[in-house]
Amino acid sequence: MTNEALIRDLRDALGDAHVLHLPEDLIAYEYDATIERARPDAVVFPGSTADVSAAVRIANEHDVPVVPRGSGTGLAGGAVPVLGGVVVAMTRMRRIVELNAANRIAVVEPGVINLDLQAACEPHGLRYAPDPSSQRICTIGGNVGTNAGGPHTLAHGSTVNHVLGVEVVLADGTATWLGGRQADVPGPDLRGVFCGSEGTLGIVTQICVALTPLPHEVRTMLAIFDSVEAASEAVSAIISGGVVPVAVEMLDQEIIRIVEPQMHVGYPLDAGAVLLLEVEGLPEAVAADAASVVAACEEAGARELRVAESAEEREGLWEGRKGGIGAIGASSPNFYILDGVVPRTRLPEVMSQVNALADEYGFRCANIFHAGDGNLHPNIMFNELDEGATERVLELGGEIMRVCVEAGGSITGEHGIGLEKRSYMEWIFSDADLDSMERLRLGFGAGERFNPCKVLPTGHGCASGHAAEMRGHLATPGVYI
Amino acid sequence: MTSGTVDLSEALPADGRRAAPDYPIDGAAPQIAQQPRTREEIANLLASATEAGLAVVPQGNRTALDLGRPIDRYDVALDMRGLDGIVDYEPADMTVQVEAGMTLRALRAHLAEHGQYLPADPPPGDDVTIGGLLATARPGAWRGHMPAARDLVIGMEVALADGSLVRSGGRVVKNVSGYDLHRLHTGALGTLGVIVEASFKLVPLPPATRSFAVRRPSVRDAARLAIELRDAALPTRALSVVAPEAAARLGLPDDAHVLLELAGYESALEAATSRVRDVTEHSGGGLDDAPPGAWDLLRDLAGSPDGVVLRLGVPATRIAATIEAARGLRGTAWGHLAAGSVVIHAPAIDVTSVRVLRRNVEAEGGFLVVESGPPALRAVIDPLGTATRDLVGALKRQFDPTGTLSPGRWEVGL
Ligand SMILES: Cc1cc2nc3c(=O)[nH]c(=O)nc-3n(C[C@H](O)[C@H](O)[C@H](O)COP(=O)(O)OP(=O)(O)OC[C@H]3O[C@@H](n4cnc5c(N)ncnc54)[C@H](O)[C@@H]3O)c2cc1C
Ligand SMILES: Cc1cc2nc3c(=O)[nH]c(=O)nc-3n(C[C@H](O)[C@H](O)[C@H](O)COP(=O)(O)OP(=O)(O)OC[C@H]3O[C@@H](n4cnc5c(N)ncnc54)[C@H](O)[C@@H]3O)c2cc1C
Numbered sequence: 001m002t003n004e005a006l007i008r009d010l011r012d013a014l015g016d017a018h019v020l021h022l023p024e025d026l027i028a029y030e031y032d033a034t035i036e037r038a039r040p041d042a043v044v045f046p047g048s049t050a051d052v053s054a055a056v057r058i059a060n061e062h063d064v065p066v067v068p069r070g071s072g073t074g075l076a077g078g079a080v081p082v083l084g085g086v087v088v089a090m091t092r093m094r095r096i097v098e099l100n101a102a103n104r105i106a107v108v109e110p111g112v113i114n115l116d117l118q119a120a121c122e123p124h125g126l127r128y129a130p131d132p133s134s135q136r137i138c139t140i141g142g143n144v145g146t147n148a149g150g151p152h153t154l155a156h157g158s159t160v161n162h163v164l165g166v167e168v169v170l171a172d173g174t175a176t177w178l179g180g181r182q183a184d185v186p187g188p189d190l191r192g193v194f195c196g197s198e199g200t201l202g203i204v205t206q207i208c209v210a211l212t213p214l215p216h217e218v219r220t221m222l223a224i225f226d227s228v229e230a231a232s233e234a235v236s237a238i239i240s241g242g243v244v245p246v247a248v249e250m251l252d253q254e255i256i257r258i259v260e261p262q263m264h265v266g267y268p269l270d271a272g273a274v275l276l277l278e279v280e281g282l283p284e285a286v287a288a289d290a291a292s293v294v295a296a297c298e299e300a301g302a303r304e305l306r307v308a309e310s311a312e313e314r315e316g317l318w319e320g321r322k323g324g325i326g327a328i329g330a331s332s333p334n335f336y337i338l339d340g341v342v343p344r345t346r347l348p349e350v351m352s353q354v355n356a357l358a359d360e361y362g363f364r365c366a367n368i369f370h371a372g373d374g375n376l377h378p379n380i381m382f383n384e385l386d387e388g389a390t391e392r393v394l395e396l397g398g399e400i401m402r403v404c405v406e407a408g409g410s411i412t413g414e415h416g417i418g419l420e421k422r423s424y425m426e427w428i429f430s431d432a433d434l435d436s437m438e439r440l441r442l443g444f445g446a447g448e449r450f451n452p453c454k455v456l457p458t459g460h461g462c463a464s465g466h467a468a469e470m471r472g473h474l475a476t477p478g479v480y481i
Numbered sequence: 482m483t484s485g486t487v488d489l490s491e492a493l494p495a496d497g498r499r500a501a502p503d504y505p506i507d508g509a510a511p512q513i514a515q516q517p518r519t520r521e522e523i524a525n526l527l528a529s530a531t532e533a534g535l536a537v538v539p540q541g542n543r544t545a546l547d548l549g550r551p552i553d554r555y556d557v558a559l560d561m562r563g564l565d566g567i568v569d570y571e572p573a574d575m576t577v578q579v580e581a582g583m584t585l586r587a588l589r590a591h592l593a594e595h596g597q598y599l600p601a602d603p604p605p606g607d608d609v610t611i612g613g614l615l616a617t618a619r620p621g622a623w624r625g626h627m628p629a630a631r632d633l634v635i636g637m638e639v640a641l642a643d644g645s646l647v648r649s650g651g652r653v654v655k656n657v658s659g660y661d662l663h664r665l666h667t668g669a670l671g672t673l674g675v676i677v678e679a680s681f682k683l684v685p686l687p688p689a690t691r692s693f694a695v696r697r698p699s700v701r702d703a704a705r706l707a708i709e710l711r712d713a714a715l716p717t718r719a720l721s722v723v724a725p726e727a728a729a730r731l732g733l734p735d736d737a738h739v740l741l742e743l744a745g746y747e748s749a750l751e752a753a754t755s756r757v758r759d760v761t762e763h764s765g766g767g768l769d770d771a772p773p774g775a776w777d778l779l780r781d782l783a784g785s786p787d788g789v790v791l792r793l794g795v796p797a798t799r800i801a802a803t804i805e806a807a808r809g810l811r812g813t814a815w816g817h818l819a820a821g822s823v824v825i826h827a828p829a830i831d832v833t834s835v836r837v838l839r840r841n842v843e844a845e846g847g848f849l850v851v852e853s854g855p856p857a858l859r860a861v862i863d864p865l866g867t868a869t870r871d872l873v874g875a876l877k878r879q880f881d882p883t884g885t886l887s888p889g890r891w892e893v894g895l
Contacts, residue, residue: 180846181846243685345574374653410656414655437659
């Protein structure tokens, strides 16, 4: 059987210990943080770039798909082996190869956990800025794959803005560097276009990132509002007032009532919405920025403003934000995390529409999101055992995405297209646009067998139609951290 | 130098015709020069040229057309300056959508009315077009302190060689829908498509700025001080090490200098200034205000049309050594600390010296670009030193299979 020959070749090349192929071992690699499932033929754990090249070449020889994978926290099904094949899991390559404080760069392997890199930087007074809420478990390679953002993306940008270069193994098994150890390498920005390509153009085997100094002073504030609309107005007012805080995160009443009883971080249970605001820099600038942010909030009708007085208090406020999604998992049998983005001035009306739609469909919806970027995350709670609930949730999700698109926005701000949103691509891109994206894929030599059925709505042998794909996003409790 | 004598005049509106001799590149004039006013005209022009097998070179303000290898063929000059409007500007969203032929200067003026700006300071100045700025994507002194233009592009419309008009990204500040093709066209020198329009996220204009020059006995000393200033947590927008020859051109004494620009609230600048004073006095003094226009003069120098301009990507800790090497070649040199770039301007540099410089920086993971220089040098040296030649070639064959757009920029036939 081909399968046996494939396994044998992989084991010969990578060593028996680094190849999984028994059904019971493969289960954990059938899905990511979505529940779309598909069984791979094998999972390999390369220890070097050469191992990755070997695995890719062997998969090619056996004509089976290759699917790159980090920690599997992705929320778009990007690491799901839809058509089987070899899952290349990068978790064994987790060395910080170099941390050069004088030149403010680090070179890491793709399996390094985001928070571990942060921790390694801190003693040098430096940080790696991108901080997705999943940073305790997601990998830097996965972050490059999805161009991950986080609460501090507002001021610091997303992953692509901090990656100087990536070593990648292309679909034919050859390894090459895109970008390098310096910014602004001449030629087309291949490094930039690779970031966020969701494992469809190659496998990242090493990453050179830029580090930035830790801020002198950080001020974290909690602004309390009676309604989501008032809080949304405040977001617009803050941004247009000429101050860009490093973070502007919103939590609505629904999520506060889920988070606070579980985590006790100090969010007021009777608030309609809160904004978690952060400014940083030199003391004088922090004071001035904070004053301007406070004024904008008060003008928009903030009921109360609290400033975190201690590091513990600040961490508590963030703990609640970062653990928010997990808390939903503990309080609803199922929930569906949406990711949409709109121009930030449109937030007030879009939030009203989102909540009205959820009411209309009769689902609880908790909003916890990157308001400063206009990046919404409505979480729709439901029980899949209820007759027809799943279908209605999917339909609601689609309607909310429509609202975002009609407001001049887009269908994903940070989680990606993956498997889930391929069919929505046509809402925002023309055939010619999609064709030019296909040219990129072909230019990288990534054919039908390289992470198939992801990002582009085309592709042979891929199931299509919303329900088949969207089922992937019906997260179950326990899938999260 | 030209491919044939096909006449495109039928396909092109007469009022957009321009005098071809006004569009020389490396001394050669095209057959036709056209300044379209709409994106459809651009698409038509490209489709017709591709069909006729003609080579088209998109151009903005024509300040960097000698960047890259001399092109193989040049039939049509596509002058982008006819598309120079703002399509949409939402000050409250801090995003702007502009046509590619608009100059940075004109855009800056619009945005300043709302207290915002696009923090790009490319050489040789603000007369560059937005299309040229992105197609060349070179860093200035702000790079590393401010996000680069390439990092602020959130969407783009591009005309491909076959005449299709395609978009990527959008108008929102955070977006991972589909491939970020706008990044591919950034730095591509117009060889994969013609940038027709771009959307940017913007940043607030700083309320105040202040620039200093610190005189130092040697380049090494200046570089050491620059690293101390970098590590002193200042609201820095630019921090550069300037060799004596370059300092003299800026109106400073003929000595090594550190140039520093702070940007922020007036009150914050007060406090930061005293910190700068502490740091400099601690290590030998020499602090003064920078002469007026120093930064602009530095940009002019990088854009100077004579001689050879090199840009080297090097780590901060190698800036002094790189500047010293340049001085050995009778070059005028300076380096931007955060960008990790050293610019060298010299009346002439021989091929061997360029190769040695390149080998040395590449050994440290850096790179060397010949930004400007005589065609003879650029034909033999591989001005861009692109490491990913195979991939660029494969992409070129996908996006421009007929070689319509600036053929030869990367290598003969590519
Ligand atoms: C609770 C929770 C909170 C989250 N919060 C955020 C957030 O704030 N911001 C955010 O952006 N995302 C967030 N996410 C989504 C997710 O964590 C990110 O997308 C993350 O970047 C995925 O990393 P991973 O290592 O788990 O990658 P995976 O899920 O394994 O893979 C993600 C994608 O990247 C590709 N990939 C993985 N490794 C490589 C590699 N080495 N080379 C090439 N491609 C590769 C995969 O093929 C796949 O398409 C959250 C997820 C959860 C569960
Ligand atoms: C001597 C000198 C050296 C320079 N060196 C560099 C350098 O190394 N790197 C760098 O980035 N900048 C360099 N610049 C400076 C600079 O940033 C450019 O001047 C500017 O970005 C180009 O703008 P422009 O409108 O004059 O473009 P042009 O000079 O007209 O065109 C520059 C390049 O961009 C292409 N182009 C122009 N418009 C478009 C469009 N709409 N779509 C697609 N392609 C287009 C052209 O084909 C050409 O390859 C240099 C300038 C000078 C004078």
